Amino acid sequence: MGDQFSIPATDAIPALRWEEPPEGPVLVLLDQTRLPAEEVELVCTDVQALVRAIRDLAVRGAPLLGIAGAYGVALAAARGYDVDEAADLLAAARPTAVNLAYGVRRAVDVYRAALPEGLDAAAAAVLAEARAVHAEDAAASASMARRGAEVLAELAPGGGYRILTHCNTGALVSGGEGTALAVVLAVHRAGELRRLWVDETRPLLQGARLTAYEAARTGMPYTVLTDNAAGSLFTAGEVDAVLIGADRIAADGSTANKIGSYPLAVLARYHNVPFIVVAPCTTVDLATRDGAAIEVEQRPGHEVTDLGSPLGAQAYNPAFDVTPPELITAIVTERGVVSPVTADALRVMCGPWAE
Numbered sequence: 001m002g003d004q005f006s007i008p009a010t011d012a013i014p015a016l017r018w019e020e021p022p023e024g025p026v027l028v029l030l031d032q033t034r035l036p037a038e039e040v041e042l043v044c045t046d047v048q049a050l051v052r053a054i055r056d057l058a059v060r061g062a063p064l065l066g067i068a069g070a071y072g073v074a075l076a077a078a079r080g081y082d083v084d085e086a087a088d089l090l091a092a093a094r095p096t097a098v099n100l101a102y103g104v105r106r107a108v109d110v111y112r113a114a115l116p117e118g119l120d121a122a123a124a125a126v127l128a129e130a131r132a133v134h135a136e137d138a139a140a141s142a143s144m145a146r147r148g149a150e151v152l153a154e155l156a157p158g159g160g161y162r163i164l165t166h167c168n169t170g171a172l173v174s175g176g177e178g179t180a181l182a183v184v185l186a187v188h189r190a191g192e193l194r195r196l197w198v199d200e201t202r203p204l205l206q207g208a209r210l211t212a213y214e215a216a217r218t219g220m221p222y223t224v225l226t227d228n229a230a231g232s233l234f235t236a237g238e239v240d241a242v243l244i245g246a247d248r249i250a251a252d253g254s255t256a257n258k259i260g261s262y263p264l265a266v267l268a269r270y271h272n273v274p275f276i277v278v279a280p281c282t283t284v285d286l287a288t289r290d291g292a293a294i295e296v297e298q299r300p301g302h303e304v305t306d307l308g309s310p311l312g313a314q315a316y317n318p319a320f321d322v323t324p325p326e327l328i329t330a331i332v333t334e335r336g337v338v339s340p341v342t343a344d345a346l347r348v349m350c351g352p353w354a355e
């Protein structure tokens with residue numbers, strides 16, 4: 001079994017970092033299952049521990065999973081484990097966010113290419129690659145924030161925005177400030193955020209716990225609502241735009257994101273409100289043809305029934321749903337914006353490496 005232990009978190013609260021204490025390299029994660037009640041870090045000394053942290057959602061969110069996957073391969077290499085076996089375990093830890101497989105593959109490719117120079121050189125090369133994946137995501141986040149704020153101004157002119165978001169897409173899922181929440185933060189810094197509506201995001205409350213935590217830390221005006229209150233909010237004319245992230249965007253623009261995203265897209269269309277997806281090109285998977293081809297992770301039923309269902313109650317608990325491209329007003333990446341969402345425009349923006 002993998003080795004994990006907990007320590008109090010520091011002030012800076014990075015979602016993840018690499019450390020090299022005398023006992024050997026470790027990957028330190030902010031344990032997102034314990035936020036906001038406790039800021040505690042989880043120290044992973046081996047790949048099994050990291051895989052468990054990924055499955056338990058201690059580390060989560062598509063871009064961060066890619067970063068964690070790359071560092072996981074680096075950890076295996078640095079500690080002398082079987083790198084191929086570690087890579088397989090990591091890539092299979094969660095199936096929907098394509099970033100995880102992407103980060104693992106990038107790290108393994110670099111490891112294999114460097115192996116003729118020796119094990120130490122290969123371990124150093126793969127760590128450098130993991131750091132590059134991390135840094136590139138930070139840069140992508142900054143670019144998405146800028147582009148997203150511009151798109152919002154075009155699609156919903158007027159400023160003073162009331163933005164509805166779902167799940168958690170901020171610094172907790174990124175090497176930088178995140179995806180959709182990075183855009184919201186840019187709007188807030190520009191003095192144009194009237195209100196951030198935070199869907200609580202059942203069953204694991206990534207909105208009520210994590211987005212609210214980030215909104216509070218950054219001083220945004222925010223309000224948490226139950227997922228099923230969103231319709232009333234639209235009816236009341238209280239939403240100017242919906243901004244969400246993505247776990248996988250198929251070649252046709254179909255977008256898998258946290259369960260409950262698709263109903264928001266339907267509501268947004270009915271109420272004529274822009275529905276904007278913000279994600280790096282590492283989330284675009286041109287090898288996945290369409291929404292039906294996206295594997296949706298099914299989570300354990302107790303996550304749904306724990307709140308008081310009778311013992312033995314069955315649960316339907318998909319982690320994600322898929323929004324078809326025709327319901328998405330725009331997809332914003334670090335490379336540009338597609339609106340309307342078409343397969344050709346996506347390929348031009350994120351190909352050829354996403355293929």
Ligand SMILES: CSC[C@@H](O)[C@@H](O)C(=O)COP(=O)(O)O
Nearest residue numbers: 060061062167169179245246258
């Ligand atoms: C930039 S994060 C985009 C998505 O990864 C996010 O919205 C999401 O659905 C995360 O789901 P989670 O199950 O918490 O990993």
